[in-house]
Amino acid sequence: MGEANIFRMCEGFYAELETSAVRHMFPQDMKEASKKIAAFLVGLFGGPPLFQELYGAPQMRARHLGFAIDEAARQTWLNCFKKTLEHPDKYNFPSEYLPGFIRFIDEFSAWMVNRKPA
Ligand code: HEM
Known part of the structure; x- marks a missing residue:
C-alpha cells in the first residue's frame, strides 16, 4: 500500500x-x-523502521502508561480503527491482509490496557 x-x-x-x-x-x-x-505501522508492515529512527525504541506499553487506558477506552480506540478500515480501498489496503491486521490491533491493543474499569 506504500508509506503515503x-x-x-x-x-x-x-x-x-x-x-x-x-x-x-x-x-x-x-x-x-x-x-x-503511521511511522510505527510503516515498520510493522515491512517498510523502514521509521518509528525507531524518529522517536527511538518503540516501548509501546511504557509509552502508554501515562494515559489511563481501561477496557472501554480500548474498545473506543479499536472501533475507531475498525471504522477507518471499513474503507480499505481509500488507502489501497490489500484486502487479503485486512483480517490479519484487525487481529493484530485487537491483540496488541489489549496489551495497552493499564487500568481496571473506573
Ligand atoms: C488500547 C487502545 C489505545 C489507546 C486508548 C491509545 C492511546 C494513545 C494516546 C493517548 C497516545 C498519546 C498521543 C500523543 O501524545 O501523541 C498514544 C500514542 C501512541 N500510540 Fe496508542 N493507544 C492505544 C493503542 C495503541 C496501539 C494498539 C498502537 C499500535 C498498533 C498504538 C500506537 C501508538 C503510537 C505509535 C503512539 C505514539 C507514541 C509516542 O508518544 O511516541 N496505540 N496512544
Whole structure:
C-alpha cells in the first residue's frame, strides 16, 4: 500500500478518534499525532523502521502508561480503527491482509490496557 497510504490511513483513523470518547487523551493537533502511529505501522508492515529512527525504541506499553487506558477506552480506540478500515480501498489496503491486521490491533491493543474499569 506504500508509506503515503499508511500515513493517510492513520490521519483517517485519528479523524475518527477526534470525535470519540478518548479524544481528551490526545494532543490538540491530531494530524500531527497520527504521524507517530503511521511511522510505527510503516515498520510493522515491512517498510523502514521509521518509528525507531524518529522517536527511538518503540516501548509501546511504557509509552502508554501515562494515559489511563481501561477496557472501554480500548474498545473506543479499536472501533475507531475498525471504522477507518471499513474503507480499505481509500488507502489501497490489500484486502487479503485486512483480517490479519484487525487481529493484530485487537491483540496488541489489549496489551495497552493499564487500568481496571473506573
Ligand atoms: C488500547 C487502545 C489505545 C489507546 C486508548 C491509545 C492511546 C494513545 C494516546 C493517548 C497516545 C498519546 C498521543 C500523543 O501524545 O501523541 C498514544 C500514542 C501512541 N500510540 Fe496508542 N493507544 C492505544 C493503542 C495503541 C496501539 C494498539 C498502537 C499500535 C498498533 C498504538 C500506537 C501508538 C503510537 C505509535 C503512539 C505514539 C507514541 C509516542 O508518544 O511516541 N496505540 N496512544
